[in-house]
Amino acid sequence: xxxxxxxxxxxxxxxxRADDTDWxxxxxxxxxxxxxxxxxxxxxxxxxxxxxxxxxxxxLSKPHLIKPLCAVFKNxxxxxPTEFQxxxxxxxxxxxxxxxxxxxxxxxxxxxxxxxxxxxxxVQAQVEQYLxxxxxxxxxxxxxxxxxxxxRIDVIDIKAFLAYGAxxxxxxxxxxxxxxxxxxxxxxxxxxxxxxxxxxxxGLVSLFNGTFxxxxxxxxxxxxxxxxxxxxxxxxxxxxxxxIEFEGGHIPRCQFSDLLLVSQTLTAMSKAYTRADxxxxxxxxxxxxxxxxxxTLKPATQKLAAFESxxxxxxxxxxxxxxxxxxxxxxxxxxxxxxxxxxxxxxIEAAMLRFNRQVYLELAxxxxxxxxxxxxxxxxxxxxxxxxxxxxxxxxxxFSILRKEQKLWITKYSGDEKTKMAxxxxxxxxxKDSFIHDLGM
Numbered sequence: 001x002x003x004x005x006x007x008x009x010x011x012x013x014x015x016x017r018a019d020d021t022d023w024x025x026x027x028x029x030x031x032x033x034x035x036x037x038x039x040x041x042x043x044x045x046x047x048x049x050x051x052x053x054x055x056x057x058x059x060l061s062k063p064h065l066i067k068p069l070c071a072v073f074k075n076x077x078x079x080x081p082t083e084f085q086x087x088x089x090x091x092x093x094x095x096x097x098x099x100x101x102x103x104x105x106x107x108x109x110x111x112x113x114x115x116x117x118x119x120x121x122x123v124q125a126q127v128e129q130y131l132x133x134x135x136x137x138x139x140x141x142x143x144x145x146x147x148x149x150x151x152r153i154d155v156i157d158i159k160a161f162l163a164y165g166a167x168x169x170x171x172x173x174x175x176x177x178x179x180x181x182x183x184x185x186x187x188x189x190x191x192x193x194x195x196x197x198x199x200x201x202x203g204l205v206s207l208f209n210g211t212f213x214x215x216x217x218x219x220x221x222x223x224x225x226x227x228x229x230x231x232x233x234x235x236x237x238x239x240x241x242x243x244i245e246f247e248g249g250h251i252p253r254c255q256f257s258d259l260l261l262v263s264q265t266l267t268a269m270s271k272a273y274t275r276a277d278x279x280x281x282x283x284x285x286x287x288x289x290x291x292x293x294x295x296t297l298k299p300a301t302q303k304l305a306a307f308e309s310x311x312x313x314x315x316x317x318x319x320x321x322x323x324x325x326x327x328x329x330x331x332x333x334x335x336x337x338x339x340x341x342x343x344x345x346x347x348i349e350a351a352m353l354r355f356n357r358q359v360y361l362e363l364a365x366x367x368x369x370x371x372x373x374x375x376x377x378x379x380x381x382x383x384x385x386x387x388x389x390x391x392x393x394x395x396x397x398x399f400s401i402l403r404k405e406q407k408l409w410i411t412k413y414s415g416d417e418k419t420k421m422a423x424x425x426x427x428x429x430x431x432k433d434s435f436i437h438d439l440g441m
Contacts, residue, residue, distance in 0.1 A: 165203020
């Protein structure tokens with residue numbers, strides 16, 4: 001059956017007309033992949049007729065039609081014009097995201113998980129090129145689909161979604177769409193929990209929500225014991241990070257709100273590691289910690305730049321955190337790192353050192369222009385983070401991602417004498433300017 005014919009029969013069926021088609025034996029042919037063959041009339045027909053029926057109650061009323069409906073979506077999304085008539089793509093993408101949301105909320109009733117994942121993949125591929133307006137779809141549907149299917153979806157099928165998580169966050173972080181952003185946090189005190197007001201990377205959050213099946217996890221000291229549910233979920237999360245990294249995945253443009261969650265997770269992994277005795281679990285925590293750092297940090301050789309600073313509200317924003325926001329999130333990050341036990345694992349300790357060094361260097365990069373570091377509190381926080389990263393601030397290569405002006409700022413204004421001396425020892429070219437500044441000349 002041709003895609004256009006199947007689409008017409010589906011519209012009639014969902015509109016309440018008699019459905020006498022035996023869909024079990026129907027194979028829906030893909031449409032011609034040549035961009036010029038896409039009929040604008042069919043695109044408009046799709047948008048105006050089938051789009052009106054794309055609601056959960058309608059789809060759930062005829063669950064036997066979900067498989068052919070997914071087949072139609074797969075064909076249309078797979079042949080959406082790329083360079084030809086771009087304006088015709090948005091109806092496909094908008095309706096596709098709506099179907100993903102229906103599948104996310106009602107997957108158990110509708111089934112067809114393999115087809116649903118295929119639709120999700122194609123929608124994600126199109127969203128990267130034709131992002132609909134934030135008011136036209138609910139990004140929570142995308143994150144919920146990943147979270148609800150995290151145990152059955154292949155990690156290779158969510159790579160594009162994770163890479164695009166920062167843009168989802170940026171697109172939806174203002175005004176009404178912000179209510180669609182999801183959050184996740186670990187908490188130790190049930191009476192002192194506040195959901196984050198700073199946006200969090202939706203790709204990263206979906207992995208936590210999918211593993212723990214909630215957006216706030218209360219941790220008590222006994223929860224790190226190997227037989228507890230929290231420790232077992234933490235092992236699943238470690239394995240998930242390892243598999244994503246193995247497939248070449250990355251979660252770019254993580255902000256300090258995201259790195260706080262990374263810090264919490266590294267501390268939790270370290271505590272669970274110290275109590276585990278199963279070699280398989282120990283190795284899983286090691287691989288998971290290293291993978292999490294690699295997934296969320298910039299490559300170790302990438303020069304830092306202002307437009308990708310984690311100080312920004314989102315990964316695609318030029319709006320930086322206020323001094324109060326920076327003070328709060330850095331306080332929590334320092335507290336979390338100081339609470340982490342030293343483990344016997346060289347892999348976990350190396351991952352933690354790399355994380356602490358990157359956070360310190362990101363702060364130093366912004367030091368000259370961030371009002372927060374002109375205060376005593378800000379300087380104290382910078383020094384505390386330097387102490388956490390001290391073993392990683394020793395060689396010339398440790399500072400290679402900073403530019404000369406940031407290195408000079410550390411030697412002149414940071415108040416961090418140990419890092420200053422390490423810089424002057426490994427970068428002789430900075431000594432003259434630093435010496436003149438120290439003399440007050």
